[in-house]
Amino acid sequence: xxxxxMLRTAQERNGxxxxxxxxxxPSRFPSVLKDDAKKIYDFCARIVDATADCTxxxxxxxxxxxxxRAEDQLEKLMAHMRRAAPHVPVILDAKRGDIGSTAQxxxxxxxxxxxxxxxxxxxxMGFDSVQPYLKYEGKGAFLLCRTSxxxxxDLQNQRLASIEGQPLLxxxxxxxxxxxxxxxxxxxxxxxATYPNEIERVxxxxxxxxxxxxxxxxxxxxxxxxxxAGWRPDAPIVVNSxxxxxxxxxxxxxxxxxxxxxxxxxxxxxxxx
Amino acid sequence: xxxxxMLRTAQERNGxxxxxxxxxxPSRFPSVLKDDAKKIYDFCARIVDATADCTxxxxxxxxxxxxxRAEDQLEKLMAHMRRAAPHVPVILDAKRGDIGSTAQxxxxxxxxxxxxxxxxxxxxMGFDSVQPYLKYEGKGAFLLCRTSxxxxxDLQNQRLASIEGQPLLxxxxxxxxxxxxxxxxxxxxxxxATYPNEIERVxxxxxxxxxxxxxxxxxxxxxxxxxxAGWRPDAPIVVNSxxxxxxxxxxxxxxxxxxxxxxxxxxxxxxxx
Numbered sequence: 093x094x095x096x097x098m099l100r101t102a103q104e105r106n107g108x109x110x111x112x113x114x115x116x117x118p119s120r121f122p123s124v125l126k127d128d129a130k131k132i133y134d135f136c137a138r139i140v141d142a143t144a145d146c147t148x149x150x151x152x153x154x155x156x157x158x159x160x161r162a163e164d165q166l167e168k169l170m171a172h173m174r175r176a177a178p179h180v181p182v183i184l185d186a187k188r189g190d191i192g193s194t195a196q197x198x199x200x201x202x203x204x205x206x207x208x209x210x211x212x213x214x215x216x217m218g219f220d221s222v223q224p225y226l227k228y229e230g231k232g233a234f235l236l237c238r239t240s241x242x243x244x245x246d247l248q249n250q251r252l253a254s255i256e257g258q259p260l261l262x263x264x265x266x267x268x269x270x271x272x273x274x275x276x277x278x279x280x281x282x283x284x285a286t287y288p289n290e291i292e293r294v295x296x297x298x299x300x301x302x303x304x305x306x307x308x309x310x311x312x313x314x315x316x317x318x319x320x321a322g323w324r325p326d327a328p329i330v331v332n333s334x335x336x337x338x339x340x341x342x343x344x345x346x347x348x349x350x351x352x353x354x355x356x357x358x359x360x361x362x363x364x365x
Numbered sequence: 366x367x368x369x370x371m372l373r374t375a376q377e378r379n380g381x382x383x384x385x386x387x388x389x390x391p392s393r394f395p396s397v398l399k400d401d402a403k404k405i406y407d408f409c410a411r412i413v414d415a416t417a418d419c420t421x422x423x424x425x426x427x428x429x430x431x432x433x434r435a436e437d438q439l440e441k442l443m444a445h446m447r448r449a450a451p452h453v454p455v456i457l458d459a460k461r462g463d464i465g466s467t468a469q470x471x472x473x474x475x476x477x478x479x480x481x482x483x484x485x486x487x488x489x490m491g492f493d494s495v496q497p498y499l500k501y502e503g504k505g506a507f508l509l510c511r512t513s514x515x516x517x518x519d520l521q522n523q524r525l526a527s528i529e530g531q532p533l534l535x536x537x538x539x540x541x542x543x544x545x546x547x548x549x550x551x552x553x554x555x556x557x558a559t560y561p562n563e564i565e566r567v568x569x570x571x572x573x574x575x576x577x578x579x580x581x582x583x584x585x586x587x588x589x590x591x592x593x594a595g596w597r598p599d600a601p602i603v604v605n606s607x608x609x610x611x612x613x614x615x616x617x618x619x620x621x622x623x624x625x626x627x628x629x630x631x632x633x634x635x636x637x638x
Contacts, residue, residue, distance in 0.1 A: 115466075115467070153467055153470075155461075155463060155467045155468075155470035155471045155474065156467075156470050158436075158470065158471070158474040158478070159470040159471070159473040159474050159477075159478065161436070161478060163431075163434070163436055187461070187462055187463050187487075188428075188460070189460055189462065189487050189489070189509075190428060190460050191512070191514040192514065193388075194388070194426055194428045194429075195428075197426075197428035197429050197431065197432040198428045198431070198432070200432040201428065201431040201432050204432075205431070205432065205434060214460075214462050214487050214489050214490075215489070215519070215520060216462070216487050216488070216489040216509055216520055216521070217487075217509065217512050217514060217516055217517065217520075217521075218512075218514065218515070218516020218517055218518065218519030218520060218521075219515075219516040219519055220514055220515045220516040221514065221516055222516075236462075236489055236490065239464065239490050239491075241464040241465065241490060241491065241493055241494065242491070242492075242493045243490055243491020243492040243493040243494055243495075244490065244491055245491065246488070246491030246492055246541070247488060247489055247491060247534065247537070247538070248489070248490075248491075250525045250526075250527055250528065250534070250537065251525065251526040251527040252523045252524065252525065252526065253523075253524040253525065253526035253531050254523055254524040255523065258526050261520065261523070261534070264520070264523070265520070268519070
């Protein structure tokens with residue numbers, strides 16, 4: 093089953109376009125686990141178990157594991173997700189971007205070592221920095237397109253003089269991903285939730301690509317506007333929320349609280365279809 | 366001592382602008398170590414010991430360690446370099462690029478976990494994705510600017526209509542790094558060796574920044590033209606060669622052969638000043 097098929101299946105089965113982002117910060121863990129970097133797996137596994145039936149995907153952010161020397165816990169977590177939620181695809185959020193020979197090593201890391209179903213990538217170094225990931229049949233790759241952090245404008249929002257129609261840089265990325273770069277139907281795009289009109293613009297340029305949309309929840313994007321702008325019956329959107337779900341409670345009921353917040357967000361997104 | 370000072374000191378002491386890139390591929394190891402991913406540390410440490418007195422920097426590429434589950438060996442190698450070559454700064458080649466809270470985790474990985482003196486970064490997500498690294502006083506950060514891989518043109522070589530003078534994207538990055546982004550003198554730029562006229566252009570826009578220049582050696586850039594275009598008495602260049610040095614011999618003499626190739630490259634670069 094390809095990544096796109098997995099997304100469609102999870103979306104139908106769980107009635108959800110919510111992705112739970114796994115960004116474990118031991119300093120924010122509930123008091124029973126607080127400040128214990130050896131409990132990253134335990135914390136994340138509890139969140140996974142509590143939300144597996146209401147998500148379209150899980151998205152572990154590898155930086156949080158790397159900072160705490162917790163690659164072994166990430167491996168264990170990936171295996172746990174495969175077992176406990178076999179129908180929910182896993183997107184490894186790594187935003188890699190390097191020349192072909194190095195990209196090949198990063199692809200081994202994401203797909204062979206961790207067994208991810210998809211990965212996030214930076215397009216800055218061009219097509220041959222993306223290609224090695226596409227050699228893994230059925231795996232997905234989300235390219236950074238338009239991010240809604242304060243510096244998102246610095247490069248992505250620049251207008252390109254040399255290309256017909258003078259698109260903005262992020263629009264150019266969207267066109268490349270929908271067109272020439274998408275050699276085998278594996279690409280998707282990362283688009284921030286903060287500016288729904290930009291999601292709409294990306295959707296117009298990339299009508300069939302899955303969109304990974306971070307920024308609903310703690311980051312404050314408008315869920316209804318996001319869904320309206322991005323969701324199409326044939327093109328899934330994957331709307332990420334991390335902190336609002338992970339840290340919904342600092343008590344022992346953190347997994348139940350995470351589930352309640354995930355259900356609330358899922359239902360809010362579904363209602364906006 | 367800041368990263369820039371370390372570069373200057375190593376340059377003078379070793380009479381070198383050569384950086385040895387550590388991209389360990391067990392399948393290319395000499396026959397005594399071949400195909401043994403547990404020997405990554407041994408292989409790299411031998412290369413470090415053989416070249417420590419003729420390099421301006423070492424540059425381990427983290428992807429090669431991640432692909433082989435060898436983070437522990439990278440930690441050990443970083444400690445070894447600190448001990449065996451305390452005067453040679455270490456650039457962790459990671460090309461990270463993510464929003465502030467995640468960048469903070471990657472900065473912990475690079476500077477606290479691995480103790481690197483500098484890191485490579487992607488500018489695609491803008492200034493706030495770079496800023497967390499600059500909070501580490503004295504540490505360096507090289508931003509991807511103009512890379513010479515086949516896809517380097519795809520984005521970096523696009524002309525920007527919306528900025529005065531219509532620079533190319535990579536020229537815009539160079540200006541940002543020399544100017545407003547370089548809040549505390551820690552930034553440098555990554556520029557490929559293949560097009561010396563582009564190095565010259567970057568040097569004109571960023572007269573005082575250190576340039577990290579991969580692509581001499583196996584990748585075939587012209588060493589003399591590279592030095593002429595980039596080197597300035599006050600602004601060091603760090604010219605990387607990886608495979609040509611690492612795999613100079615597949616026999617037991619691999620470390621000696623690496624040293625000979627490193628000396629040859631160093632002298633070729635020095636002669637071109």
